[in-house]
Amino acid sequence: MRSSSVCRPRTINNHSHRKLLASAMSSSPNFSATSPYSATMKRASKPVTEANPSTLNFDGSKERVKKMLDKVELSVSSYDTAWVAMIPSLNSPERPCFPHCVKWIMDNQLSDGSWGLSHQHRFLVKDKLSSTLACILALKLWNMGEQQINKGLEFIESNSASLTDANQHTPIGFNIIFSGMVEYAKELNLSLPLELRETGVVLLKRDLELRSGFDGNLEGRKAYLAYVSEGIRKSQNWDMIMKYQRKNGSLFNSPSTTAAAFIQLHDDRCFHYLCSLLDKSGNAVPTTYPLDDYARLCMVDTLIRLGIDRHFREEIKFVLDETYQYWLQGEEDIFLDVATCAMAFRLLRANGYDVSSDVLSRFSEDQFLNSYQGYLRDTGAALELYKASQMLYPSELHLEKQLSWTSQFLEQGILNGSNYVGRLNQYAITEVHDALKFPQHADLDRLVNRRSIEHYNVDNTRILKTSFRCSSIGNKDHLKLAVEDFNFVQSIQLEELEYLGRWVVENRLDKLKFARQKLAYCYFSAAASMPAPELSSARISWAKNGVLTTVVDDFFDVGGTEEELLNLVQLIEKWDVDENTVFCSKEVEIIFHALHSTISEIGNKAFKCQGRDVMSHVADVWLDLLKSMFQEAQWTSKKSVPTLVEYMENAYVSFALGPIVLPALYFVGPKLSEEVVSSPEFHDLFKVMSTCGRLLNDWRGFQRESNEGKLNAVSLQMIHDSGDLTKEQTVEKLKGVIEQETKKLLKMVLQEKDSMVPRPCKDMFWKMIRVLHLFYRKDDGFTSNEMIDVANAVFGEPINLDDLLV
Numbered sequence: 043m044r045s046s047s048v049c050r051p052r053t054i055n056n057h058s059h060r061k062l063l064a065s066a067m068s069s070s071p072n073f074s075a076t077s078p079y080s081a082t083m084k085r086a087s088k089p090v091t092e093a094n095p096s097t098l099n100f101d102g103s104k105e106r107v108k109k110m111l112d113k114v115e116l117s118v119s120s121y122d123t124a125w126v127a128m129i130p131s132l133n134s135p136e137r138p139c140f141p142h143c144v145k146w147i148m149d150n151q152l153s154d155g156s157w158g159l160s161h162q163h164r165f166l167v168k169d170k171l172s173s174t175l176a177c178i179l180a181l182k183l184w185n186m187g188e189q190q191i192n193k194g195l196e197f198i199e200s201n202s203a204s205l206t207d208a209n210q211h212t213p214i215g216f217n218i219i220f221s222g223m224v225e226y227a228k229e230l231n232l233s234l235p236l237e238l239r240e241t242g243v244v245l246l247k248r249d250l251e252l253r254s255g256f257d258g259n260l261e262g263r264k265a266y267l268a269y270v271s272e273g274i275r276k277s278q279n280w281d282m283i284m285k286y287q288r289k290n291g292s293l294f295n296s297p298s299t300t301a302a303a304f305i306q307l308h309d310d311r312c313f314h315y316l317c318s319l320l321d322k323s324g325n326a327v328p329t330t331y332p333l334d335d336y337a338r339l340c341m342v343d344t345l346i347r348l349g350i351d352r353h354f355r356e357e358i359k360f361v362l363d364e365t366y367q368y369w370l371q372g373e374e375d376i377f378l379d380v381a382t383c384a385m386a387f388r389l390l391r392a393n394g395y396d397v398s399s400d401v402l403s404r405f406s407e408d409q410f411l412n413s414y415q416g417y418l419r420d421t422g423a424a425l426e427l428y429k430a431s432q433m434l435y436p437s438e439l440h441l442e443k444q445l446s447w448t449s450q451f452l453e454q455g456i457l458n459g460s461n462y463v464g465r466l467n468q469y470a471i472t473e474v475h476d477a478l479k480f481p482q483h484a485d486l487d488r489l490v491n492r493r494s495i496e497h498y499n500v501d502n503t504r505i506l507k508t509s510f511r512c513s514s515i516g517n518k519d520h521l522k523l524a525v526e527d528f529n530f531v532q533s534i535q536l537e538e539l540e541y542l543g544r545w546v547v548e549n550r551l552d553k554l555k556f557a558r559q560k561l562a563y564c565y566f567s568a569a570a571s572m573p574a575p576e577l578s579s580a581r582i583s584w585a586k587n588g589v590l591t592t593v594v595d596d597f598f599d600v601g602g603t604e605e606e607l608l609n610l611v612q613l614i615e616k617w618d619v620d621e622n623t624v625f626c627s628k629e630v631e632i633i634f635h636a637l638h639s640t641i642s643e644i645g646n647k648a649f650k651c652q653g654r655d656v657m658s659h660v661a662d663v664w665l666d667l668l669k670s671m672f673q674e675a676q677w678t679s680k681k682s683v684p685t686l687v688e689y690m691e692n693a694y695v696s697f698a699l700g701p702i703v704l705p706a707l708y709f710v711g712p713k714l715s716e717e718v719v720s721s722p723e724f725h726d727l728f729k730v731m732s733t734c735g736r737l738l739n740d741w742r743g744f745q746r747e748s749n750e751g752k753l754n755a756v757s758l759q760m761i762h763d764s765g766d767l768t769k770e771q772t773v774e775k776l777k778g779v780i781e782q783e784t785k786k787l788l789k790m791v792l793q794e795k796d797s798m799v800p801r802p803c804k805d806m807f808w809k810m811i812r813v814l815h816l817f818y819r820k821d822d823g824f825t826s827n828e829m830i831d832v833a834n835a836v837f838g839e840p841i842n843l844d845d846l847l848v
């Protein structure tokens with residue numbers, strides 16, 4: 043595979059990154075444009091280069107990734123192949139049933155005498171010992187490969203210290219299985235070069251494990267002991283373990299358990315599973331099969347998290363369509379595995395498939411703890427449940443409970459050292475940290491992308507009873523594509539930010555001394571939420587309107603007199619102005635011109651994509667905002683106190699999300715008819731989103747606004763409750779409403795039934811909710827400078843692939 047260089051931003055070096063962000067944050071932007079209006083106005087209003095994603099040179103990675111989605115490739119397992127090789131022929135039990143597996147073992151010993159994955163992790167020596175011993179047993183059983191056996195025994199001898207090394211990763215069931223194999227070796231008259239002390243430790247641990255109680259986890263322990271049956275051998279209750287047989291004939295999709303069961307019971311369906319597996323995989327088997335559903339869902343999830351899913355839309359749709367079919371058919375491979383089931387639920391629900399969360403009610407805390415995964419205290423499974431439970435709709439109480447117990451379980455796991463079944467710990471712990479720190483409703487796509495890229499584990503080794511690799515999980519191609527794409531998108535976004543800086547200056551918005559200069563935040567919220575290059579116009583519209591609403595908000599809050607405010611409202615209402623128009627101040631003139639030109643520009647651009655005139659809608663959205671702000675200013679100046687209901691009816695509009703979100707919807711792709719835009723559904727989406735934003739702002743701004751004598755939902759709620767509740771209780775009450783509204787919006791966005799607003803447009807409402815939760819996470823992040831570091835993840839240094847591969 044040729045390595046390709048990191049795609050650097052086209053125009054801006056690292057130093058300029060910092061300068062650009064700093065100037066966009068500062069109160070007097072230091073952008074390149076000079077004089078306001080006239081000539082330069084034309085340059086600024088020229089849209090930035092529309093990006094063409096196909097100019098990226100992905101160096102064949104894209105094709106390889108597509109293939110991986112189509113075909114899941116699993117590494118072969120010497121350990122499992124050895125157990126299959128140990129099956130005697132039914133007709134002549136002195137010969138192997140699958141001689142080609144024995145031959146495979148003979149041919150696949152590694153140069154150091156061991157069997158197992160090549161290039162293995164240094165903490166997986168126990169795993170190597172286990173695979174090597176299993177292969178030696180298979181050869182000894184059929185009296186073959188004396189030379190290989192001796193070399194294998196040498197490997198065991200020189201690595202036996204690892205058996206007692208606490209730093210070594212312990213494969214699932216290792217103590218039971220290894221001890222069982224040591225006993226089997228004795229029966230085969232094979233003397234193992236192991237010190238008594240070393241085998242003693244393993245045997246002791248095995249005995250403790252077998253004798254220990256089930257600690258309230260009877261079902262989980264039973265399943266675990268059934269899974270490691272090959273290590274229990276004669277003491278196993280073989281008939282009992284057949285209750286775990288799956289429709290495909292296997293036990294736990296595990297070739298080794300299935301082989302061990304077949305040796306004892308000669309069950310036809312076990313035989314059929316093994317034969318059909320060998321038909322597909324040749325002379326050796328993987329350690330778990332099939333893994334397609336899980337692996338493909340993992341890959342879809344990874345592509346989304348890395349921010350490269352837009353290059354694989356068709357393939358992802360195919361995987362999700364198929365998963366949905368399996369979901370409807372009750373497919374075992376989805377429903378019997380907690381992680382697969384939770385991930386399928388999350389990805390299907392997120393992508394508009396109608397899936398009921400009832401399925402997850404099987405994984406209540408009690409049930410989980412009494413399951414196989416619970417017995418192993420499997421962090422990975424709990425993490426998937428935790429992520430799935432964040433997709434909750436209002437009144438899905440079991441998901442709410444699930445969210446609460448899984449987060450506690452994961453936090454405890456971090457404190458006590460998690461057991462991330464199947465994964466090597468250091469990578470997994472970061473994933474749990476990230477998931478707990480960044481709940482999905484307060485996280486933005488681009489932040490997820492950067493974090494996922496920086497924490498991406500290219501080593502795709504996983505471990506069950508033995509280690510394995512899966513081509514679709516943990517892959518350099520994914521990372522390479524993601525880094526190139528991230529830097530490519532960043533270079534486009536930095537150009538857009540520069541362009542917006544010029545636009546601010548040319549519109550003389552920097553001359554309005556009363557106004558907060560928040561271009562970087564406004565653009566950041568757009569860039570981090572909708573990074574796809576083709577959404578440039580949506581980002582620009584969102585950011586410009588964000589800047590303008592901030593200016594107008596400050597004008598109404600502190601900068602303008604009543605006469606000026608009224609003048610501005612009337613001018614926008616009148617719309618057509620000429621050179622004789624009288625502005626009652628320089629400020630009104632600047633604001634009016636900026637609004638007029640921006641609304642006109644957006645209207646003209648939108649006409650091209652929508653094929654109809656939407657200018658008046660955009661102007662109306664602005665007028666609604668101005669009127670609501672005027673109303674608030676009136677309440678303040680007249681010192682009148684509206685009821686909470688009156689306040690909220692106005693305040694959701696005055697929170698200013700109308701001009702930011704609604705015009706941008708015209709640029710995300712689908713046609714939005716007049717009928718859709720004036721539908722109750724459209725209005726509800728806006729109202730729920732804005733109510734949430736308003737309450738978040740009022741909660742976080744309560745102290746400041748009280749000091750300024752401004753009305754606020756918190757103070758009005760306290761008045762409304764006749765002083766029965768303290769400030770803290772009132773805030774708790776409002777937080778409850780915010781949570782509820784957030785869930786409500788998620789449901790409205792995801793549910794396709796009875797919905798006429800196209801999904802890409804509904805997504806924009808959800809994107810804004812995530813921005814709001816992020817900005818108001820600790821305090822009023824929009825007013826404070828707390829968010830600079832967060833913005834840096836998007837606009838700061840590009841990512842260097844080489845740094846990630848060291």
Ligand SMILES: C=C1CC[C@@H]2C(C)(C)CCC[C@@]2(C)[C@@H]1CC/C(C)=C/COP(=O)(O)OP(=O)(O)O
Nearest residue numbers: 563564567588591592595696697698743817824
């Ligand atoms: C309108 C705003 C500009 C865009 C901004 C982003 C960047 C999306 C981040 C979240 C906040 C926000 C939506 C921001 C909201 C600030 C704003 C003008 C609130 C209006 O309500 P008001 O009570 O007047 O607030 P304040 O007194 O100005 O704090």
